[in-house]
Amino acid sequence: MTSSVVTDVPADHDAEAAPVDHEEQVSIRVDELIIGRKLTSPIHDEKGLLLLAAGSVITSDFKRLLKQRSESSIQVGLADANRVRLKVAVEESPAPLTFDDATATRLDQMIESGLLMVQNTGPAAKDNIVYHGRKAYNLDRHEDLMDQRKAASESVGSMMKEALRGKGGNSRAVTEMAAQYMTDLADDSDSLLCSAIAASREPSLADHCVKMSTLGMALGVELGLDEDNCKKICVAGLVHDWGMGAVPQELRDADYVLTEHEMFQVRKHPIYTVEMLERMPGIPSVVPIAAYQVHERWNGRGYPRAKSGERIHLFARILGVADVYSALTSPRPQRPALSPYAAMECVVKLARRKDLDPSIVRALLKVLTLFPIGSYVALSDGRIARVIRRNGDSYTTPIVQVVEDAEGNPVPHDQDDAILDLAEGAATIVQALPTPGTSEIGLTEDILLVPRPRL
Numbered sequence: 001m002t003s004s005v006v007t008d009v010p011a012d013h014d015a016e017a018a019p020v021d022h023e024e025q026v027s028i029r030v031d032e033l034i035i036g037r038k039l040t041s042p043i044h045d046e047k048g049l050l051l052l053a054a055g056s057v058i059t060s061d062f063k064r065l066l067k068q069r070s071e072s073s074i075q076v077g078l079a080d081a082n083r084v085r086l087k088v089a090v091e092e093s094p095a096p097l098t099f100d101d102a103t104a105t106r107l108d109q110m111i112e113s114g115l116l117m118v119q120n121t122g123p124a125a126k127d128n129i130v131y132h133g134r135k136a137y138n139l140d141r142h143e144d145l146m147d148q149r150k151a152a153s154e155s156v157g158s159m160m161k162e163a164l165r166g167k168g169g170n171s172r173a174v175t176e177m178a179a180q181y182m183t184d185l186a187d188d189s190d191s192l193l194c195s196a197i198a199a200s201r202e203p204s205l206a207d208h209c210v211k212m213s214t215l216g217m218a219l220g221v222e223l224g225l226d227e228d229n230c231k232k233i234c235v236a237g238l239v240h241d242w243g244m245g246a247v248p249q250e251l252r253d254a255d256y257v258l259t260e261h262e263m264f265q266v267r268k269h270p271i272y273t274v275e276m277l278e279r280m281p282g283i284p285s286v287v288p289i290a291a292y293q294v295h296e297r298w299n300g301r302g303y304p305r306a307k308s309g310e311r312i313h314l315f316a317r318i319l320g321v322a323d324v325y326s327a328l329t330s331p332r333p334q335r336p337a338l339s340p341y342a343a344m345e346c347v348v349k350l351a352r353r354k355d356l357d358p359s360i361v362r363a364l365l366k367v368l369t370l371f372p373i374g375s376y377v378a379l380s381d382g383r384i385a386r387v388i389r390r391n392g393d394s395y396t397t398p399i400v401q402v403v404e405d406a407e408g409n410p411v412p413h414d415q416d417d418a419i420l421d422l423a424e425g426a427a428t429i430v431q432a433l434p435t436p437g438t439s440e441i442g443l444t445e446d447i448l449l450v451p452r453p454r455l
Helices: 060-068 078-084 101-113 139-164 171-197 205-222 227-239 242-246 260-266 269-277 286-293 314-328 340-352 358-368 445-449
Strands: 025-029 050-052 073-077 376-379 384-389 399-404 419-421 429-433
Touching: 025 078, 050 060, 073 078, 101 269, 101 286, 139 171, 139 205, 139 242, 171 205, 171 227, 171 358, 171 384, 205 227, 205 242, 205 314, 205 358, 227 269, 227 286, 227 314, 242 269, 269 286, 286 314, 314 340, 314 358, 340 358, 340 429, 376 399
Parallel strands: none
Antiparallel strands: 025 073, 376 384, 376 429, 384 399, 399 419
């Protein structure tokens, strides 16, 4: 910071380039720095310029000024590296399909007829949900859910490949998968969602389908739908993007803004999906409708038919919100994954400009909280915690589990006072942190403004 950062640091901070200490230096992303942590050695930029002196405390102003200078990473002494960032271990060519406009017209007519209006035929699924309050996850069960997600992704991936080869597919497999997730959601929705929406080491189209279908089901529960409707939402989520496999690989992996012609190719994929589902006997009739409309937008700016408002099926609007959140928290060729908090901030902004149904985004806030389940946060007393549970309708004060004390020392999972109900006022959240071991980033306006095949 030739002169800019120095203007906001104490006078005893030397503005001249200082020789880097002999201590080994470690490069740390600015987003990883924890506000309130004290340095034992100075911080320099990549060129050796002194940014913050030894004994100083990292502040939000310091991070802000670094970002103003487009500093994405800084050099920190090895001893400080384990203090100023979180160090918790991380859990662990198809056959071408033709674009059939008649299919699109028939689906549009079915939607316009109103014959597929959503009605509950049983009690709300929410009545069967067990809320665990201030209680840790059953670790063995949570591990099982993580394994289940991996197995589900592999199964969906296999079914997708079969469908792309022109085979009918197994509707029973996806309906049984949805039924299992409904049971798991009722037993411990927070634990299931934490395992389902966690960042994947090897994100794939199938994994995205599993991730967003589980979240979509949870949104259906929050919105008062019955179990049958919630399971149909899950099934639609599991199959909704299969048609993307028919889009040329170079377009799916593009790291540039697509041309109009290329975007037209991408926007065909909901039709491809519907054509696959028509070869899958036993699939609920509403599933192709929901899959067809997932990428429509509340304000009419989506595709494939630029429908708006309630001309978009409720299941598609629910899955559209889940799809956007899931996509934002996954890496794409043109950007790293957003942190869970940044993704939620982005979803809220999209609701404000009416890209997404605001009522469903409000449900998302209640289901995941403003600091989404599974994300890491810094508390006002210097401790670091992981969000583990929602807290009723109070989406700004979730239930958290402390993972590091104020000095950066790990806190055992079974420590009596490790779980905090932030609504009780013991501490407040002062900073959302990237997931350890990832390259997650904060929200940038480019994510909202640049058109992509998916957000």
